[in-house]
Amino acid sequence: MLRILKEVRQGGEGSTADVSALEKWYSDDLPNILLEFDLKDIWNADEKGLFYRQVPNKSLVGEEEGIPKGVKLKKERITVLLSGNALGERFPVWLAG
Template identity: 45%
Template structure:
């Protein structure tokens, strides 16, 4: 029976201790106890010093991280209160304005421009997900880890800005909203890239005349909105 389970850092440390301490459990016993594959258990034991150091470092930083999280939560609360007050007055508020307010509040709490940067993503969330992702991918070959993402291609859109000659009158025009949706997928190392998927509005556009779609370097799909559904 195959095993597939992602262990937390604490569980990895416990596994290492079960192997090194008086228990002296074998790899086979560790596999059965922790419900992981043999290769994952061997990999954890091989990197035991790294995991033990990470665990010790995280434990020592727990108090400091808690204080940091409390301060950031306070910043979020103050900025949100300011946002609610301004919106109650029907005053338009943009992202840059909120970021500047967050920076001002952070300075009042003792942060500097080097230690605080306002963003749309909480740093602790990024840190937690980075650690979680490392745990999820543990035991997998990097060549077997794939990521796919979609993007819009406005293939008839003109540039937003233009250089002009001296005294030349520059007039704006209506932007084309015609688009295609493109799905790209590759493995972690970039050694294997799957055939792109392109979605348009027409099942067989005029430009495909005398062309066999199955022979295109992409997989062509279509729907009424050219969106991925």
């Protein structure tokens, strides 16, 4: 499987990024790369952490009630993977946890 793009975490200051080079790459290089593939073969996947037992960290209270005491947040989570291709086809959701 050929992978052209990958996700990376950016570090440092955002003001040092070369925005003009990125715009040039998007307008000149990326369209030529995408021409090499069928739309069914261009897809995106995104993972999300779902903390299913966690209580909200904000609350509304009346003036007479005061500030509620803190609650330790639960850490149980499920990782959800969502994916689809450039034709708009969605693939089955994957769960891990």
